[in-house]
Amino acid sequence: MRYINELSDEIIKKLNEIQKNGLKPRERNRAHAILLSNSGVEAKEIAKIFKKSRRTIYRWFDRTKLDDFCNKLNDLPGRGRIATLNESHLDTILSLIKINNIKETCSILSSKHEIKVSPYALKKFLKKMV
Numbered sequence: 001m002r003y004i005n006e007l008s009d010e011i012i013k014k015l016n017e018i019q020k021n022g023l024k025p026r027e028r029n030r031a032h033a034i035l036l037s038n039s040g041v042e043a044k045e046i047a048k049i050f051k052k053s054r055r056t057i058y059r060w061f062d063r064t065k066l067d068d069f070c071n072k073l074n075d076l077p078g079r080g081r082i083a084t085l086n087e088s089h090l091d092t093i094l095s096l097i098k099i100n101n102i103k104e105t106c107s108i109l110s111s112k113h114e115i116k117v118s119p120y121a122l123k124k125f126l127k128k129m130v
Contacts, residue, residue, distance in 0.1 A: 004037040004064050012038065018073060030060050030073040037061065084117050085125045093126070 007015070018031040033046050043057045050057070063073065085093070092113065096105045102119045109115040109122075117125075 002037075002043055002058065002061060003040065004034050004061055005040075007034075007038050007064075022073075027073045030063075033057060033060055034064060084115060084121065087129065089113075089115065090129050093122070094130075097126070 012035070015031045015035050019028050019035060022028040022031060029050055033050060036046050036049070037043065043054050043061070047054045047057050060073075093105065093109070096108055100108065102122055106117055106119050106122055109117055
C-alpha cells in the first residue's frame, strides 16, 4: 500500500484548484486521485473509482516525486496523433481557400501537396489558426 501523505498546504491548494478548474479531465482526475491518497484512501480503491489499474494509479503517484509535479499531471509529450497541418501550411491553404471552396481545397492539397485532409479537419485547422 502506497500513499501520498507528505503534501504541503500550498500543493494541496494547487491540486484542489486543478481538480475543480483543470482544463482536461485527465488532469482533474489525476489531481483528485492524489488528493484521495493524501486523505488515506488506498490505491486499490482509487483504481476502482477511476476504473484504472493499480499500476496506472502508481504511475500517477510517481509523478508527485518529480519537481513541480502539478504541471506534470497532464499527458506526457509525444502522446496522440501528429497533426497533418501546421503553421507552415497556413499561407498555402489561405491562398487556395480564396479561390476554391473547402472540398476543392482538400483535393488540391491531396493531389499537389500530398497532404490528405478532410473538409472537417481543414475547417477546424482554419478556426484554430485564424
